Amino acid sequence: MKFNNLIIAVILLIGCFSCDDLDDKHNQYLTETVYPGRIDSLRTYIGIEQVYLGWDKPTDNKADKTIVDYGIETIVFDAAIDTLVVTGLDSGETYNFQVYNIDTNENQSVKLYADLFPVSKDWIARNLMLSQPIVTPTDGVNVNSLTFSWKALNNGVMQYKDGLEFILTDENENEITDISVENNVDEGVLIIVASNLDINKSYTLSYKMSFSPKIDNKVILDTTPLMGEITFIPNDFALDPIYLLTASTGWDESSFITIAAVEPGKYVAKSISLGAGEVFRAFKEPSLSSEEQYGFSSFNVVSALMKVSDDGDDNLQLISTASGLYNLTIETTSKIISISGTYDGIIEFPGTLEAENYNTGGQGVAYSDYDGNNRGNSYRNDGVDISGGPTPSFNVGWTNDGEWLAYTVEVLETGSYRVNFSIASANATVGQLVLKFDEKETLVFQGVGTGSWNIFTNQLAGDIELEAGIYELKVEMRNPGLNFDALTLTKN
Numbered sequence: 292m293k294f295n296n297l298i299i300a301v302i303l304l305i306g307c308f309s310c311d312d313l314d315d316k317h318n319q320y321l322t323e324t325v326y327p328g329r330i331d332s333l334r335t336y337i338g339i340e341q342v343y344l345g346w347d348k349p350t351d352n353k354a355d356k357t358i359v360d361y362g363i364e365t366i367v368f369d370a371a372i373d374t375l376v377v378t379g380l381d382s383g384e385t386y387n388f389q390v391y392n393i394d395t396n397e398n399q400s401v402k403l404y405a406d407l408f409p410v411s412k413d414w415i416a417r418n419l420m421l422s423q424p425i426v427t428p429t430d431g432v433n434v435n436s437l438t439f440s441w442k443a444l445n446n447g448v449m450q451y452k453d454g455l456e457f458i459l460t461d462e463n464e465n466e467i468t469d470i471s472v473e474n475n476v477d478e479g480v481l482i483i484v485a486s487n488l489d490i491n492k493s494y495t496l497s498y499k500m501s502f503s504p505k506i507d508n509k510v511i512l513d514t515t516p517l518m519g520e521i522t523f524i525p526n527d528f529a530l531d532p533i534y535l536l537t538a539s540t541g542w543d544e545s546s547f548i549t550i551a552a553v554e555p556g557k558y559v560a561k562s563i564s565l566g567a568g569e570v571f572r573a574f575k576e577p578s579l580s581s582e583e584q585y586g587f588s589s590f591n592v593v594s595a596l597m598k599v600s601d602d603g604d605d606n607l608q609l610i611s612t613a614s615g616l617y618n619l620t621i622e623t624t625s626k627i628i629s630i631s632g633t634y635d636g637i638i639e640f641p642g643t644l645e646a647e648n649y650n651t652g653g654q655g656v657a658y659s660d661y662d663g664n665n666r667g668n669s670y671r672n673d674g675v676d677i678s679g680g681p682t683p684s685f686n687v688g689w690t691n692d693g694e695w696l697a698y699t700v701e702v703l704e705t706g707s708y709r710v711n712f713s714i715a716s717a718n719a720t721v722g723q724l725v726l727k728f729d730e731k732e733t734l735v736f737q738g739v740g741t742g743s744w745n746i747f748t749n750q751l752a753g754d755i756e757l758e759a760g761i762y763e764l765k766v767e768m769r770n771p772g773l774n775f776d777a778l779t780l781t782k783n
Contacts, residue, residue, distance in 0.1 A: 327349060327351065327353040327354040327355075327392045327393065327394040327398060327399075327400045328349030328350065328351040328353065328354070328392075328400060329349060329391065329392070329400040329401040329402075329403065330346040330347065330348060330349060330357075330373075330390060330391070330392060330400065330403060331346060331347040331349065332346055332347045333345075333346045333390060333403045333405060334346065335388070335405045335407055337407055337408060337409045337410065337504045338409060338410070338504055338513050339409065339410050339411075339412065339415075339504060339513050339514075339515055340378065340379065340380050340381045340409055340410070340411055340412060341376060341377060341378040341379070341380060341409055341513075342376070342377050342380060342386070342388075342407045342409050343374075343375075343376050344359070344374070344375045344376075344377070344388065344390065344405070345373060345374045345375075346373055346374075346390065346403070347373065348371050348372075348373045349371075349392065349400070353394045354371040354392035354393070354394060354400065355369075355370075355371075355392075355393060355394050355395045356368060356369055356370070356371070356392065356393050357370070357371050357372050357390070357391075357392055358389075358390070358391050358392070358393060358399075359375055359377070359388065359389070359390050360388070360389045360390075361377065361386045361387060361388045361389070362386065362387055363386075371392060380409040380411070381411045381412065381413065382411065383411040383413055383414045384408070385406050385407065385408045386406070386407050386408075386409070387404070387405075387406055388404065388405045388406070388407060389402045389403070389404055390402065390403050390404075390405075391403065408448075409504070410448060410449065410504045410515075412515070415449070415515055418448075419446075419449060419502070419517060420517070421441075421498075421500060421517040421518065421519045422441070422519070423519060423521050424439035424440055424441050424481075424483070424496075424498075424521065425439070425440050425441075425442070426438070426439055426521075426523065426528050427440075427528065427530075428528060428529070428530060428552070429484055429486070430551070432530060432531075432532055432551050432552060434488070434490050434525040434526060434528050434529050434530075435486070435487060435488050435489075435490055435525060436484065436485065436486040436487070436488065437484070437485050437488065437525055437528060438482060438483070438484050439482070439483040439484075439485070439496065439521075440480065440481065440482045440483075441480065441481045441482075441500075442479070442480050443479060443480075444479035444480070444481070444500065444502075445479040448504060448505065449502040449503065449504060449505065449515075450479070450502065450503055450504075450505040451479045451481075451500060451501075451502055452501050452502060452503045452514055453501050453514070454472075454474055454501075455472065455474060455481050455483070455498060455499075455500055456498065456499040456500075457483065457496060457497060457498040457499070458496075458497050459485055459494060459495070459496050460494065460495050460497075461489075461492055461493070461494055462492055462493040462494070467485060467488075467494065469485065469486045469487050470483055470484065470485050470486070471483070471484045471486075472484075481500070483496075488525045489525070490524075490525040490526045490529075491524065491525075491526055492524065492525070493522060493523070493524050494522070494523055494524070494525070495520060495521070495522045495523075496520065496521050496522075496523075497518070497519075497520045498518065498519055498520070499516050499517070499518045499519075500516070500517055500518075501514040501515070501516055501517075502514060502515055502516075502517060503515075530552035531552070531575070532549050532550055532551050532552060532558070533550050533552075533558055533573055533574065533575055533621065534547045534548065534549055534550065534573070534574045534575070534576065534577045535547065535548040535549075535550055535563070535571050535572075535573055535574075535619070535621075536548075536571060536572050536573070536574055537563075537565065537569060537570070537571040538569055538570040538571070544577055547574070547577040548563060550573075550619070550621060557620070557621075558620075558621045559619070559620055559621075563616075563617050563618075563619055564614075564615075564616055564617070565611040565614065565615075565617060566611065566614045567611060567612060567613055567614050568610065568611065568612075569610070569611050570600070570608050570609065570610050570611075571608070571609055571611075572608045572609075573621060590607060590609055590630075592609065592629075592630045596611065596612060596613050596615065596617070596630060596632050596651060597609050597610065597611055597612060597630050598610050598612055609630070613632075614636075615632040615633045615636060615637075616632055616633050616637055616699050616761070617630055617631065617632040618630070618631045618632065618652070618656075629652075629656075630652075631650055631651055631652025631653075631656045631657055632650065632651050632652070632699075633650055633651070633698075633699045634648045634649060634650060634651055634671075635648045637699050637700065637701050637761065638698055638699065638700045638701070638764075639700070639701050639703055640700055640701070640702050640703065640708065640757070640780040641703070641704075641708065641780055641781055641782045642779070642780065643777050643778070643779045644698055644700065644764075644777060644778040644779075644780075645684065645685070645776075645777055646685075646686055646687040646696065646766075646775045646776055646777060646778070647670050647671065647675075647677050647684075647685040647686065647687060648698070649675065649696040649697055649698055650697045650698060650699055652697075653673060653674075654673075654674055656697070657696075657697050658673075658674065658675050658694070658695065658696045658697060659693065659694050659695050660674040660675050660676065660691075660694055661691045661693075661694060662674070662676075664676075665677055666678075666688075666689050667679070667688060667689070669685060670685045675687060675696070676688050676689040676690075678774070679745075679774075679776075684776055684777065685776075686715070686747070686774045686775060686776040687774065687775045687776075688744070688774040688775075690768045690771040690772070690773060690774070690775065691768065691771070692722070692768060692769055692770045692771070693767075693768065693769075694767070694768045694771075695765050695766060695767040695768065696765065696766045697763055697764070697765050698763070698764045698765075698766070699761065699762075699763060699764075700761070700762050700763075700764045701760070701761045701762075702757045702758065702759050702760055702761075702762065703759060704759055704782060705757065705758050705759045706756070706757070706782060706783065707754055707755070707756055707782075707783040708754065708755055708756075708757055708780040708781060708782055708783065709751070709753075709754050709780070709781045709782075709783055710726070710734055710736070710751075710752040710753055710754070710755060710778070710779070710780055711749045711750065711751055711752060711778070711779045711781070712724060712736055712738065712749070712750050712752055712775070712777070712778055712779075713747050713748070713749050713750075713775075713776040713777040713778075713779070714738050714741070714747065714748070714750060714773045714774060714775055714776060715741045715743060715744050715745060715746050715747040715748070715773065715774045715776065716738065716739075716740045716741055716744065716772055716773040716774065717740065717741075717742065717743050717744050718740050718772045718773070719740045720740070720772070721737070721738035721739055721740055721771070721772055721773050722737075722738070722768065722769050722770035722771040722772050722773065723735055723736060723737050723738070723768075723769040723770065723771065724736045724738065724752075724766055724767070724768060724769075724771065724773075724775065725765075725766070725767040725768075725769060726755070726764065726765075726766060726778075727764070727765040727766075727767060728757070728762045728763075728764055729762050729763055730763075730765070733755050733757075734752060734753055734755050735769075736750075736752035736753070738750055738771075738773055744774055745774075747774070747776050749779070754783060766778065
């Protein structure tokens with residue numbers, strides 16, 4: 292009995308101590324610690340030796356101070372702020388920023404972090420330089436009007452911004468004002484055309500362009516100037532034309548066609564019509580003397596249209612094997628002539644263009660196709676994907692974004708034309724087909740699905756105005772997801 296009473300006493304004693312412990316644990320929760328709300332939506336931008344930070348202040352009003360710490364310095368503000376510009380960041384390295392609030396009891400909010408790389412002036416001096424412009428005769432031959440062009444001005448950290456500042460002076464320091472300017476900010480291309488120059492005078496072009504740091508493709512904060520200068524004599528850029536001699540009129544001087552230079556060592560002539568069996572050769576001067584003839588070592592030709600023949604004097608000549616319209620590019624530096632032409636003759640409008648009858652000339656000349664193989668294995672043996680057959684027709688399929696097809700077309704009458712595309716698509720959402728006449732974007736067509744890749748419908752694309760004449764027509768695909776069968780232009 293006494294033993295039982297002893298056990299009961301021990302249990303009661305343990306319970307008393309346990310209650311005291313429970314009281315202690317309970318008491319620690321009687322005073323609550325409430326931390327300040329964190330800042331929200333941290334926004335950061337880089338500049339030249341500075342960064343901008345902005346954020347949304349918390350709504351609980353408990354923050355007493357704002358702290359910005361970036362390793363080198365800890366900045367303390369005696370109030371809750373929401374913007375800050377930090378300057379003097381000239382080390383050319385990444386800075387690790389922490390932004391947070393504290394309350395009157397020194398309780399910290401959750402920290403937000405940002406790694407930022409401000410562009411230092413030293414980095415600009417070491418990594419950026421403004422190259423001299425490319426200078427060419429504006430019309431390809433006459434140097435009294437010169438074109439100055441700067442390309443690829445943007446890189447991963449800096450982006451060309453705003454305009455180009457320049458001054459053109461002659462050898463007597465007189466300013467030349469007969470100048471036109473084209474700035475393509477998006478592409479980072481700048482072009483100046485200076486006209487009515489004295490081809491034997493010396494000129495100096497001084498120029499300055501502004502660049503800005505960029506992050507996530509956004510140009511922000513401030514700019515830095517990059518400068519350059521070029522002194523030149525227009526006659527230094529003179530490019531002599533060469534002459535194409537055709538046999539169509541009997542190998543005399545009247546057979547010569549002038550080919551204008553478009554850049555050093557490269558000459559272009561478009562839309563030269565030749566009949567089957569006709570021959571042409573290239574000369575430095577309009578003369579029949581073989582001494583003046585270019586000794587081309589090779590021709591890059593479309594075998595279906597041209598063949599190469601040796602005239603016996605170590606000079607190659609081209610013989611056309613089919614009539615048509617040919618585009619010629621002559622590169623005298625590499626001694627190559629490139630030929631491209633129509634596939635089934637010039638396509639006339641009003642009329643219908645069959646998609647599969649794009650020009651000859653291959654990738655980059657007659658078409659652009661991503662995989663380089665004819666996935667449909669039909670009709671033609673090149674890189675365009677052609678499927679189907681004569682019933683209902685061949686069509687171009689497996690279309691991808693950025694692909695295009697080139698056609699040589701003739702608009703017979705000036706006026707308004709209604710445009711219809713014949714397409715098929717199993718997709719509910721169909722991309723775009725774009726018409727470009729001589730590289731000028733003329734119409735953008737948004738197709739609709741037809742329920743099947745093999746069910747083609749004629750879909751109205753709209754009306755366009757065209758001048759009579761011969762054009763290179765490009766049909767460009769933008770996220771298409773469709774099969775392209777035909778294009779019809781009807782005179783309104």
